[in-house]
Amino acid sequence: LNLKKKKTPSPEDSRFEGNKKQTTCTGATIEEETGNFPSTLAQANFNGQKKAGSAVDVPGLAYRNEDIMSESWRQHRKHVFVLSEAGKPIYSRYGNEEALSSTMGVMMALVSFVQAGANIILFFPSDEHTVVFLQKGPLVFVSVSATRQSEQQLRSELLHVYHQIISMLTQASINRIFERRKNFDLRRLLFGSEKVLDGLLDVMDSDPSFMLSAVQCLPLPSSSRDALSHILQKAVTPNLVFSFLIASNRLVSVVQEKTVLEDARLKPSDLHLLCNLIRASSAFQAGEIWTPICLPLFNHDCYFYAYVAYLDPPECTVCLVLLSTDKEAFYAVAECKRKIEEAFASQNALQWVANTQFYYVDDIGVANLKHFLYKPSKVPEMEVAYRSQEERIHLLDLYRNMHNRIQSTSRPLKLIYHSTGKETLLAWVTSKFEIFTCFTPLVTKKSAISELTKLLRWIKKEEDRLFICHLPKYSSAPQPGRSSTDRGSSDRPNTSDTGLLSLL
Structure with a gap:
């Protein structure tokens, strides 16, 4: 059990501006006192007529009503739960939130017990799982993972889930609602957006862009x-x-x-x-x-x-x-x-x-290379497909492990050479780039470094096609009364x- 001393919150932690009687929620004004909340994804067509909408039509909803007592529910690689400080369920990646209300109540009891000692619960490991907690204002996020991800990486994923919720409601609106009603059911505002959170968790499992904090670019001349x-x-x-x-x-x-x-x-x-x-x-x-x-x-x-x-x-x-x-x-x-x-x-x-024209490892001309990730400094990252979804998840787990070792605060590394029975991995981080490579299993360290040098030359040659290295800008004259000076004003009402x- 890892504990961290709780910080005294500053007045800025709960600040917000705007009308105190009403709040803007994704384009519609909502009355907090009445509890009549619109869909969280109000949309407008070209004629300006609003219509109710929600995030729909993504795969994975078969798990929404999965039996939480079944063995298949327990066998998922990673569970994510969201609940309020009052212990009310808000979201579960697998299974129905109502059926999990008692489980989430136990999670909140753990958080409250540790808080009573002026501490914050961060995570605890078990034989097969790592349980990570993240508390952001009135919301509590929990990840129960059987993957090889570190506690920091799992917390980073929980932070993305929190940010996705904030992207639909804003932090000020959430804080204001729970300040007035501690036991408010946030699912009323997030109704229909569960599929957005499902999609986010699905893509984080298979896309290394999140791990590297980068964005993939479409290769273009x-x-x-x-x-x-x-x-x-x-x-x-x-x-x-x-x-x-x-x-x-x-x-x-x-x-x-x-x-x-x-x-x-x-x-x-x-x-x-x-x-x-x-x-x-x-x-x-x-x-x-x-x-x-x-x-x-x-x-x-x-x-x-x-x-x-x-x-x-x-x-x-x-x-x-x-x-x-x-x-x-x-x-x-x-x-x-x-x-x-x-x-x-x-x-x-x-x-x-x-x-x-997408590229493949065979086109690069580097012997024994099976896969690589490359992130230059201050520009997005790129990726080459590995093969099946299972193999990609296996490889991404290996990359995450190496990334965690390189970013370790106690013993940061610059170069890692790691060989398994199926592949050899080489990771190298400098002030100019990060690169993670996967070679065939019998490649020596000297040979891998030599081939990596060839790969870097190819990347440098193709840099303009693979990355957005320069950000174009334009000038738009502000509307009357909205000058650039006004934009920077800190006391804007x-x-x-x-x-x-x-x-x-």
């Missing part, structure tokens, strides 16, 4: 990527802050408004949450969607307003995402999309994306109406 970015730069409107082009769940291009400071750029975690929300719901494929979304690492108390539209229906593989700070800017942002479509059509730009505390 630098000239094609620059041309796409130039089109996005030309289609702007006041208060448009970020423009993204995403294809096959990979980042194609991103441009930002010039007044966004360098240290205020979106973090990979925020992009993961945004992409997961889009991927988890087929509603985004039905047309143009205007939906509020909070990006927790940018600002956890207010919303951006996201315009989401696919540019290649009915295939729906190329997605345009435009983020604005103005909740009334739907028509203006939709006009930006129209300009982008016209420019794409005139240059046949969608064909550039469709003709993307009623942040629920602005959608964002400040870009600065």
Whole structure:
């Protein structure tokens, strides 16, 4: 049992701004006193008429009503539970929350018992599982894992789950609700969004981008990527802050408004949450969607307003995402999309994306190489497929173990050579990059380092095609009364109406 002394909370830990009688919840104003809450994913069509919607149409719902007494329920590699401080169930990855209410009550009893001694429960290991706790305000997150992940990695995944919930409700709204009603059932606000959390946990099990805190890019010639970015730069409107082009769940291009400071750029975690929300719901494929979304690492108390539209229906593989700070800017942002479509059509730009040449380890010319991950400093990460889903999970577990050893606070390492019966792994971290490689099992350390050097030369040669190394910017004149100076003001009133505390 690992305990950490509890810190005295500061007044800033529970601060929020805005109207105290009402709060904005994903585009709809809700009355906290009445308990009448709308769907958490209110959407609007092009005509501006709101319709109820929810995150739907993702696999994995067969587990929602799984019998918690069955052996199959116990055999899952990783369970994740979310509950409130009052012990009320909010979410379970497997099984029905109501059936798990007594189990979650025991979890909350453990948390409360340790808190009574002015401590915080972090985790405890057992013979086959690691149980990790994370408490964020009035919410408690628990992971019960039989994987090879470390306590820090499991806590990082729980933090992503917390951020996904914040992305739909904002931290200020959650804190305010539980300050007034300790036993509030948060499932009333999250109804329909369980599939978003399911999708997030599923993708974290198989995508190393989360482990490396990176985003995968679609391989493109630098000239094609620059041309796409130039089109996005030309289609702007006041208060448009970020423009993204995403294809096959990979980042194609991103441009930002010039007044966004360098240290205020979106973090990979925020992009993961945004992409997961889009991927988890087929509603985004039905047309143009205007939906509020909070990006927790940018600002956890207010919303951006996201315009989401696919540019290649009915295939729906190329997605345009435009983020604005103005909740009334739907028509203006939709006009930006129209300009982008016209420019794409005139240059046949969608064909550039469709003709993307993916790479395979056999194309690189490095002997005995089976798989690798590479993350250069300050730009996204890339990945090569390994084979079956089982093999990919096995390999990712090995990478996680090496990543944990390299990032160890007690004994950080720069280079790790590790051989198993099926593969040989070599991990190397410098100030310029991180690389994780997998070779055939009989490769020696000297040979692996030699082949890794060849791989790095190939990556350097292909760098412009594989990564987004430069972030294009544009300038959008602010609306009257919304100057860049105003954006940086710390005493700006009623942040629920602005959608964002400040870009600065």
